[in-house]
């Protein structure tokens with residue numbers, strides 16, 4: 353697959369995010385995946401609101417159900433490197449194909465989203481609100497009961 357065909361119709365026009373750099377970082381992160389059970393390596397990378405790049409990979413364990421998705425280690429990386437919010441997100445499998453975050457990880461990413469956060473999807477760039485509409489979030493814990 354050439355560069356043009358992978359970019360066709362991704363709706364990246366006008367974005368100030370270097371999506372190619374995010375993709376490369378996600379692929380690099382994927383190479384660190386620990387996935388001996390599923391054999392399904394995943395890497396994720398994100399640009400923070402203050403311009404840093406953070407990444408993560410999936411980390412399985414023998415109990416399967418306690419597997420950490422790449423988004424989990426990415427958010428750990430976010431906090432280990434200064435915290436902050438996520439501006440843009442990209443996730444790939446072992447073949448470099450774009451992956452959508454699972455339900456749990458959409459909630460995780462929602463918690464740490466910058467107001468204008470964008471996510472690369474197979475259908476192009478989407479906002480966090482498109483990925484997790486009507487989300488429950490920290491704002492609901494602040495409302496008076």
Ligand SMILES: [Zn+2]
Pocket residue numbers: 421422423453454455456457458
């Ligand atoms: Zn997940």
